[in-house]
Amino acid sequence: MQLKELLKYRDVVIQCHDNPDADALASGLAIYRFMEANGNTPEFIYRGPNEISKSNLIIMLKELEIPITYAPDYDRVPQLLVTVDCQYGQRNVTTTEAKHVAVIDHHQVTEKLPQIAEVRCTVGSCATVVWDMLRVEGFDPNEDKKLATALYYGLYTDTNKFSELSHPLDRDMIDSLVSVNKSLITQMSNSNITLEELELTGRAILDYTYLEDIRCLEIKTEPCDPNILGVISDFAMETAEVDVCIAYYISPDEIKFSVRSCVKEVHANELAEFITYGIGGGGGHLLKAGGTIRPEKIPEGVEDIIYNRVREYYSMFEVLYAKDTLLDTSKMKMYTKKEQKLGAVKLSDVFEIGSPVEIRTLEGDIHITIDDETYLMIGIEGEVYPISAEKLDSSYDLTGFDFKKSFEYEPSIRNLATDELKEVLPYAKTVISPPGVARIYAFPLDHWVKLFTTWDEEKYYSGVPGDYIAVREDDPHDIYIISGKLFDQLYKPASSGISPFLT
Ligand SMILES: [Mn+2]
Secondary structure (H helix, E strand, O other), rough: OOHHHHHHHOEEEEEEEOOOOOHHHHHHHHHHHHHHHOOOOOOEOOOOOOOOOOHHHHHHHOOOOOOEEEOOOOOOOOOEEEEOOOOOOOOOOOOOOOOOEEEEOOOOOOOOOOOEEOOHHHHOOOOHHHHHHHHHHHOOOOHHHHHHHHHHHHHHHHHHOOOOOOOOOHHHHHHEEEEOOOOHHHHHHHHEEEEEHHHHHHHHHHHOEEEEEEEEEEEEEEOHHHHHHHHHHHOOOOOOOOOOOEEEEEEOOOEEEEEOOOOOOOHHHHHHHHHHHOOOEEEEEOOOOEEEEEEEHHOOOOHHHHHHHHHHHHHHEEEEEHHOOOOOOOHEEEEEEEOOOEEHHHHHHOOOOOOOOEEEEEEEEEEEOOOOOEEEEEEEOOOEEEEEEEHHHOOOOOEEEEEOOOOOOEEEEOOOOOOOOOEEEOOOOOEEEOOOOOOEEEEEEOOOEEEEEEEEEEEEEEEEEEEEEEOOOEEEEEEEEEEOOOOHEEEEEEEOOHHHEEE
């Protein structure tokens, strides 16, 4: 959906979830300011049994002039109701009758969504969703310092001070919000927990569960500000016997958790995704991550869900170190690579030689200095990686044709010296990788594997049932995982090598 669709309605109410947090307040504020700028001032409310009392939120309401009203007994029926940071019908938002409903959110979808809805569950905050929608409308939040600060603080608090960020769009928003009042952010984040919550932290730590065989610490707290989970898990990770820590709480509306890992065999973001698979959403990066589970998705009961999923995670994976592993190729079939059309960008076409740049991709940021020798490759799923001119020349045929494709997140390049930002794809040319001569053995996986390849012993690649495990015919330790989704696009069965017609 687009924000301008909301402007068709004259009588609009924006509603946060009950017990609103900074993200809900920021998202609602942004929609409010957008509509106001277009001559259509809405009402902005929250409901539920509790009035906002947390000190950081009270500072936020006052300093950022958020025009929200506490309306526990709201009974007017507006033409359009917009719920932010939640979905209409969920139990964490008191139902307000309305003729039409719109939903803008970043949580896992649990309700039937109305026609006007924008839910992106891979980004870190609802503020990010609204910010991106404002961008489409050409509305720059930087012109309103208070709005920019609110959006920034919404993402900041929803991702544990940016430590559990996973989507590049979140980083784009942080970079673009240049007019943020940083000292107010500091002030709010230092009024984040109450003395009662400090005590709660102490009680929770005393009551830990230690899973000795996997060196994992689980700490259950009473429902609290989610940021406390990050504080607890960061602190608990200092313990010598602890490799992985999960701090969580269970409330009637949600189960929230933070994960930390300090061992290369467990990626925190993967564990968070595993814990929430099908019942919520989670992410982050290798060392820090977090997530939310919706209790209504687990009818069998919520009490042991974290413990059970962690146990399941550990029992499911086989860890393989390619340098010490030999696969039984007698059960595997032989394949060769199909011809591939990929994209290549000569970096010195984008920015001057010598410019330090940051390339933002779905997988993370890459920092390099532009020279005459480096290209960027764009793979079939939009994955981006640098390659030398020499390697490009020897492995691919350059066509000179434009490379036209669209991806979930389009990579961009920022010149760090001038701050100029450019899209990558308009500079891309099509290159063809000829069908391979090298043969591989491959076999579909029937269980979960974490593979440390010979070329990266620090970071594993995960394979799930349906993916393929493969090894080169000429190098028994060059073992890798190929995505099941892409396998047929990338490989074809190898011919036996001897044509039957030539005998
Ligand atoms: Mn949120």
